[in-house]
Amino acid sequence: MATAVEQERKIIEGSMAVAEIVKRCRPQVVSAYPITPQTHIVEDLSQFVADGEMECEFINCESEFSAISICLGASATGSRVYTATSSQGLLLMTEVLFNVSGLRLPIVLTCANRAVSSPLSIWNDQQDSIALRDAGWMQFYAEDNQEVADLHLQAYKIAEDHRVLLPAMVCMDGFILTHAFEPVELPAQEAADAFLPAYDPLVKLDPEQPVTMGAFADPNYYMETRWHLEYAMSQAHAVIEEVATEFEQTFGRPGLHVIEEYRTEGAETIILGLGSMMSAVKDTVDELRDEGEAVGAIKLRCYRPFPEKRLIEALQGVKRVAVMEKDISLGKGGAVCTDLRAALYDLPERPAVTGFVVGLGGRDIANHTVRACYQRTKQGSGENVWVEMREDLLEPEMVQAWKQQWE
Amino acid sequence: MAESLLAPGHTACLGCGELLGARLAIDAAGPNTIVVNTTGCLEVCTSKFPQSAWRVPWIHSLFDNAGPVAAGIEASLRAQGKKQGITVIAQGGDGGMADIGFGFTSGMWERGHDVLTMIFDNEAYMNTGIQRSGLTPFDARTSTSPSGKVSFGNPRPKKDMVQIAVAHGLPYVASTSSSYARDLQTKVKKAIAIEGPTFIHVHTPCPLGWGFAAASTVEIGQLAVKTALFPVVEIEEGKVTKVMSFREKTPVEEYLKPQARFRHLFAGNGAAEQIAQIQAIADQNIERYGLLRSS
Amino acid sequence: MKIPIGVTAKPGSTTETKTGSWRVEKPVFTGEKPCTGCQSCVRACPEGAITVEDKQFVVDLEFCKGCGLCVAVCPVKGLEMEQER
Numbered sequence: 001m002a003t004a005v006e007q008e009r010k011i012i013e014g015s016m017a018v019a020e021i022v023k024r025c026r027p028q029v030v031s032a033y034p035i036t037p038q039t040h041i042v043e044d045l046s047q048f049v050a051d052g053e054m055e056c057e058f059i060n061c062e063s064e065f066s067a068i069s070i071c072l073g074a075s076a077t078g079s080r081v082y083t084a085t086s087s088q089g090l091l092l093m094t095e096v097l098f099n100v101s102g103l104r105l106p107i108v109l110t111c112a113n114r115a116v117s118s119p120l121s122i123w124n125d126q127q128d129s130i131a132l133r134d135a136g137w138m139q140f141y142a143e144d145n146q147e148v149a150d151l152h153l154q155a156y157k158i159a160e161d162h163r164v165l166l167p168a169m170v171c172m173d174g175f176i177l178t179h180a181f182e183p184v185e186l187p188a189q190e191a192a193d194a195f196l197p198a199y200d201p202l203v204k205l206d207p208e209q210p211v212t213m214g215a216f217a218d219p220n221y222y223m224e225t226r227w228h229l230e231y232a233m234s235q236a237h238a239v240i241e242e243v244a245t246e247f248e249q250t251f252g253r254p255g256l257h258v259i260e261e262y263r264t265e266g267a268e269t270i271i272l273g274l275g276s277m278m279s280a281v282k283d284t285v286d287e288l289r290d291e292g293e294a295v296g297a298i299k300l301r302c303y304r305p306f307p308e309k310r311l312i313e314a315l316q317g318v319k320r321v322a323v324m325e326k327d328i329s330l331g332k333g334g335a336v337c338t339d340l341r342a343a344l345y346d347l348p349e350r351p352a353v354t355g356f357v358v359g360l361g362g363r364d365i366a367n368h369t370v371r372a373c374y375q376r377t378k379q380g381s382g383e384n385v386w387v388e389m390r391e392d393l394l395e396p397e398m399v400q401a402w403k404q405q406w407e
Numbered sequence: 408m409a410e411s412l413l414a415p416g417h418t419a420c421l422g423c424g425e426l427l428g429a430r431l432a433i434d435a436a437g438p439n440t441i442v443v444n445t446t447g448c449l450e451v452c453t454s455k456f457p458q459s460a461w462r463v464p465w466i467h468s469l470f471d472n473a474g475p476v477a478a479g480i481e482a483s484l485r486a487q488g489k490k491q492g493i494t495v496i497a498q499g500g501d502g503g504m505a506d507i508g509f510g511f512t513s514g515m516w517e518r519g520h521d522v523l524t525m526i527f528d529n530e531a532y533m534n535t536g537i538q539r540s541g542l543t544p545f546d547a548r549t550s551t552s553p554s555g556k557v558s559f560g561n562p563r564p565k566k567d568m569v570q571i572a573v574a575h576g577l578p579y580v581a582s583t584s585s586s587y588a589r590d591l592q593t594k595v596k597k598a599i600a601i602e603g604p605t606f607i608h609v610h611t612p613c614p615l616g617w618g619f620a621a622a623s624t625v626e627i628g629q630l631a632v633k634t635a636l637f638p639v640v641e642i643e644e645g646k647v648t649k650v651m652s653f654r655e656k657t658p659v660e661e662y663l664k665p666q667a668r669f670r671h672l673f674a675g676n677g678a679a680e681q682i683a684q685i686q687a688i689a690d691q692n693i694e695r696y697g698l699l700r701s702s
Numbered sequence: 703m704k705i706p707i708g709v710t711a712k713p714g715s716t717t718e719t720k721t722g723s724w725r726v727e728k729p730v731f732t733g734e735k736p737c738t739g740c741q742s743c744v745r746a747c748p749e750g751a752i753t754v755e756d757k758q759f760v761v762d763l764e765f766c767k768g769c770g771l772c773v774a775v776c777p778v779k780g781l782e783m784e785q786e787r
Contacts, residue, residue: 457705
């Protein structure tokens with residue numbers, strides 16, 4: 001695809017890619033609290049500000065709760081804003097996250113995915129963002145740092161669209177992406193400005209036009225206000241597709257289409273997942289294809305709103321799906337697997353779905369992990385199958401319970 | 408007379424000291440004001456969807472984040488080059504501003520945002536049913552610190568918000584009362600003219616929660632000040648510059664007796680000792696701020 | 703009324719709720735001592751329902767809840783509460 005826009009290619013750390021693209025999005029207020037592995041993002045932004053490369057109010061505050069509240073106030077006053085966090089910080093923000101979506105503020109937040117305490121872990125998994133899937137935030141997941149950069153630019157545009165007006169969380173695997181150096185193409189400022197014009201709020205706090213925000217709603221009103229949000233989520237599918245297409249045509253790279261299909265032609269088995277592990281999945285798919293296996297992969301770029309329609313389309317004729325995910329809804333199983341099974345439930349013909357829990361707390365996911373899931377999937381469906389566990393660390397009854405999922 | 412920036416038709420109780428104080432304050436601040444309000448009586452009574460009493464831009468986010476939300480509003484105005492001439496106020500009750508929201512407000516103060524913080528202090532979590540707060544006075548009865556066979560009520564003195572604000576280095580810190588309307592309004596005007604974080608602690612009696620007749624709100628608030636249980640002071644750049652002082656000492660009983668929340672102190676059973684302790688608190692305030700002047 | 707996006711409310715729209723219906727008694731100026739125009743009553747009303755212009759006490763009965771604060775604070779004791787029901 002030929003493009004006329006100016007872009008530059010740099011080999012930079014994932015965190016720097018975020019800082020560079022956020023700079024180009026021109027937020028007026030940035031506020032964040034450091035937490036490993038997000039720290040480099042905010043440090044890089046603060047250097048841009050210190051060097052006069054970025055014009056914004058940069059507020060070093062004393063907790064993530066304050067950071068997101070500062071962003072809330074600034075967004076309500078009509079500013080484009082930005083924050084970033086991980087894990088405990090995201091969880092600390094929880095009540096404000098729900099408040100932000102209820103107030104229809106199009107805040108964009110980077111979640112550098114990290115495991116949750118207790119026990120404390122600074123390493124990657126996606127329990128943090130997945131735990132907030134009910135908060136009314138759109139959730140986009142990046143596979144590599146190019147995608148990280150591209151998703152942020154599109155996230156602002158989608159969020160600020162008056163048909164949507166929902167906040168967006170751009171999720172990137174902590175350390176794996178934040179601290180990895182990769183070549184990234186970044187649009188020139190003019191190109192970014194053309195793609196993402198200034199934020200045009202629907203409503204804002206302004207003495208010239210007083211308005212009351214955050215009223216309290218009794219049972220006569222509350223239900224309909226939640227439908228507002230659900231409706232906005234349903235409208236977001238079309239806006240995401242529009243923006244993704246426009247992005248592709250402008251920058252010549254894949255846009256934020258809700259799913260990416262990889263070698264799914266004639267696939268009997270599909271391996272489905274989110275984020276950076278999809279690189280290992282695609283690599284394994286190539287190996288398996290070379291061995292004659294009819295296998296493909298689907299990457300979920302957008303988890304909320306859940307891309308049900310596109311998934312059903314893409315899984316037509318597929319016999320089985322292996323969902324690999326780095327999260328667990330304790331007491332049930334992986335959230336993505338649960339959502340997928342529900343989406344397929346009413347179909348007269350549907351694939352068998354097996355849900356695998358992998359990579360929690362930063363445990364490495366390599367091609368052998370993907371192969372293990374693939375092989376197990378061919379044996380029959382199951383849920384809550386945990387992969388590559390260290391048996392030596394567990395009591396025999398726990399090992400037995402785990403092994404049962406493998407039968 | 409211009410219409411108030413806090414319209415009537417709100418659902419506050421008869422004689423509500425907080426609504427009185429809030430109305431006086433916003434009228435003093437004027438129309439070029441953006442208000443952030445915590446959850447609480449004031450918010451609930453004035454913003455039941457689809458109505459709002461507020462004639463200025465006003466936002467309620469959560470119980471605990473008025474401070475940082477106000478900081479964000481101020482930052483946005485500065486980023487848009489619009490801050491000049493617009494006042495940002497973070498306000499709420501003793502619950503939202505002194506307890507659950509306090510830490511985040513401390514951060515806002517420390518960073519020096521140009522925001523006026525106001526606490527409308529009715530000395531308990533009134534909106535949820537009169538539960539004890541960090542600003543509930545010593546020996547006051549609340550629903551979670553009731554008096555009983557082995558208790559005289561709340562066992563702790565009020566947290567000193569004025570001194571905490573002074574310790575943050577705020578250029579202007581003051582206390583006032585909804586019973587002293589002109590004092591309240593003068594202080595609001597003064598605070599918003601000063602750049603940087605400013606703080607006004609407003610004492611606001613609550614007829615329902617404290618147990619007195621609605622028509623006595625102003626009188627009860629005046630007694631709180633006259634007994635020195637709620638000192639009215641002004642502290643600028645860390646120095647006490649003005650206090651509301653009195654020629655005569657008013658014994659604390661005159662303030663305590665008319666309120667049902669203190670009535671258990673007049674029932675015998677060693678309660679006299681408690682009243683002596685409360686008088687000692689008042690005496691400390693008198694000494695610290697020089698609240699009794701010789702004629 | 704359709705719920706607006708963001709569930710925003712219009713400024714001052716509480717005036718649609720006539721809290722005067724809460725009242726069982728209302729303040730009246732007795733005129734025994736003339737009004738000095740001090741406006742103490744204006745500054746004591748939580749509803750903001752009182753105006754005093756040219757030493758004339760005027761209370762907006764659509765919103766007066768009958769709390770009696772104005773009567774209590776009048777320095778010349780010129781007001782009293784009159785039972786309505």
